[in-house]
Amino acid sequence: MSCPDRDELMRWLDGELPEGRRTELEAHLGSCAKCRSLIESQKLIEKVWRDSWQDPDDTAFEMMRRGILSRPPWWKRQRTWFAVAAVFSVYFGVRVFFLDGSGTPMARYAEEATPTVTVTGGRPPAEDSSVEEAEEPEMLLEEETVVEQAAMDEDSPSPEPVEEAVFEEEILSPATVTFSAAEAEGTGDELLEVSGLAGLTGGAASSPDDETEEQGYFSTESVSSSAGVGAADASIGYGGGGSVQVSRALEESQDCLNQSESDEIRSVVMDCAASPPAGPSYLVTAVFPDGTSDTLLREEWIDLFAMLDSIWTGEDITLELDASLTEDTLYLRCLIEVTGY
């Protein structure tokens, strides 16, 4: 008998060879030193690698388990994301008119009425991920790999979508944020309407709510969203009444930021501070797939923007927030563009 090919030897090693062929091959191994040597060295390589494993300390697992079980359910975190987005949009609007209301870059930006916040809804199609993988030569082993991986991802309960593919989906037209200045910074009780700033309240479109929210920096008497947000609501079953839900979700968000998430945000901010953008635009991505770090406290966003504001004082700053939904994750991306830098 001539030497079997290596594939067959490995199948024998794995105990995956059919009975008849196994007997033949074992007979050959008894007389062929070369094949025996291949098998023995392969066994040794795999054994030393397998045996090199050492489990970490039990306390590490205990900590991880506690971390997992202490997380709020996904539907609660998802609502919180929307709340964060809502706060960001409204807060920024408030800063434009009340905190930087006299000739600052932000005010100039507001006068241009450029859409600041876009809200994306819908889910990234699986094809996007596979296409993107196919475009990366270093990842592409062979055609079947891509197809199989796409199928595998579809079957996965919650595969991590490819970040870049997410935000091109269903860009909704800018909405209108209307809010009252009654209790904000003591500037009076006139009602302002900011066109071009998209507000996300999570409520039914164009249904102002009478509830008044006290958020520290500002107060909103009515926050309404007029474009497209209703569609996003429908896709995740997040319906109901406008700012009431936002308010409740905000309260829930207060204890949702863990240390690593907090640190991650701070590191983004500190990076910005340490290395101001070299060009006219700078991208800060805050994408937190579900289960890793997914909730930002309102204060974190406020700190971030306040700090950016202070870093780039005198510059024209535009901020853009994209939100995108997958089945169990809301992704946020913040684009900070500094013009005239």
Place this chain on the structure above:
Amino acid sequence: MLFHLVYLMTAVALEEPELLRRAVQGDREAFGEIVRLYEKRVFRVARRMCRCDDDAWDITQDAFMKAMNAMPSFNTDYRFFTWMYRIVTNTAINQSRSSARRGEVEFQESWGSEGQTALADTTVQEMESGLLVEAVKKAVEKLSPALRSVFVLRVDQELSYEEISEILGIAVGTVMSRLNRARASVRTAVAAELGGEP
């Protein structure tokens, strides 16, 4: 000792369906028990699939979070460990690809006729030393995620081709071809690292 082990395994086998049933209904405590049963295996797969402990902890936690979120839709007729393996390998593969996209990782694979022959005797002798462990670790790290996942599930977890096929959602033939390529690549890399013939 053996009796104790058998008793423990039997208890786990009997206990698991009930835990799964409760976890599917949203019982966090039951899910916590499931995590406890599988955490070491899941972490081991994650660690074998990535380059450092920190990434492995992230992947493990992420995988369990995904499982917890998807638990209400889990069909208890299926095997949990297969499902969990699928989640953790997918999570690890995605993490590896993200790292590669950021340029943190470079995969190097080579396979071919050189992998068909046995390692030379000099290399075999070196296998006794710790050098070999490090060489194999490095070689496995250089495998692409697709090959590494098959290699880890077969060589480290000692799963059958059929189980790997189910977990990764690929044909058994593909499992075999990837495994062969992975093994050949590892052998070549180990030989190169230790200065011997492949």
